[in-house]
Amino acid sequence: MHAQKVMFLRRVASKLTPLQGSRFFSSSNDLFKSIQELNQVEMESVFGEPPASSGLGGSLDTQTMSQESHVVTNDVTQKESFPVLTHIGSKGEAQMVDVSSKEITKRIASASCKVLLGQKVFDLVSANQMEKGDVLAVAKIAGICGAKQTSNLIPLCHNINLSNVHVDLTLNPREFSVEIVGKAVCSGKTGVEMEALTAVTIAGLTVYDMCKAASKDILVTDVRLEHKTGGKSGDWYRNK
Template structure:
């Protein structure tokens, strides 16, 4: 039996009579993977218009989406953007440690600061060295130095550098009942020490909080910022305000 006759036997006449051919204006919609979203929506709108005689009512919202689509930045960074933009991501946007082997060896210095707002009661206890845990300022000073030396273990993409000096100072300020913390880190190498200085003052500030938290939970660690840096290709920088 020929193949076409065999196929016709599979459908009884009464069933075949109920099968209706697809309308002339209907076809299966498909989009190649290379087609973008805007082309796919355009094709769909054309299909709907051929059936109903006018674009679907929601096409205006699609148009708004498409008009906004071009405003979103691409995830792929060009080589130019990679060079002038973030140095801790590669051309594909993947995090990486920066290779500093080609950089010049110079003396690098960074100064950072922060403030811990204590409140009247805690300020009086710290200034009179009456806090139950002991000498708050001395312990925080040591903690800040230790923190600077552990920076590469805390911040994933920081280089493990040899620090030549770390200095942390804490001063009580009666005007706003705070402890002002200032930290300096120095090294001679191929990368800066900004993160070491910032980590030093942050850890010192957290230590002040830890030493005083039994007396108050309202203590505020604030204004962590870089004040000055020198050395390296970017040279010297100082905060203006």
């Protein structure tokens, strides 16, 4: 036991021998390895056998560094993957986007929605027997008017000079529904996605209004953008 203590003290002294300059160890890794060796020698001197090689200290340091690296990587990835919300200011307040520096390009957007009527109402609409009149004709005009009022309905939308709005309503006998497709076109500095979406939504609501006396169970559903072209972000198609 005495011999082991002497050996232990000699090894401690050799580990603590100063190197050139004012630094004791050439790197933090050397320091960490030396501490591990000293701990092992001390355990051998006390218990007479080396400790189990669990590598706890090293594994904890490695695990901590891995977790920190993972957090940093995730943070960078999230910053890169999430687009900037242009309608939110630096203090979180709502703002209208300044498009004065953008180029004027031709913008086209189309959207669609569906109105589920049920068989009874569908038969009345297809036979043009609704009390309020021609459902599809009125809804078509309502959709066009709705597109032109988009900036009045949605606060942060720009007032766009539309060059064309087209709304088409088709009866679908398989689903007893009205399928609505709308397209908006302009030459400007911002897109017309909201105008196309507003067109089909207002048309769908008009179908509901024209038919609600016959049924309250009508459902306006699947309002969605189908495609857009023009602008900095380029072309986008739902089915591609």
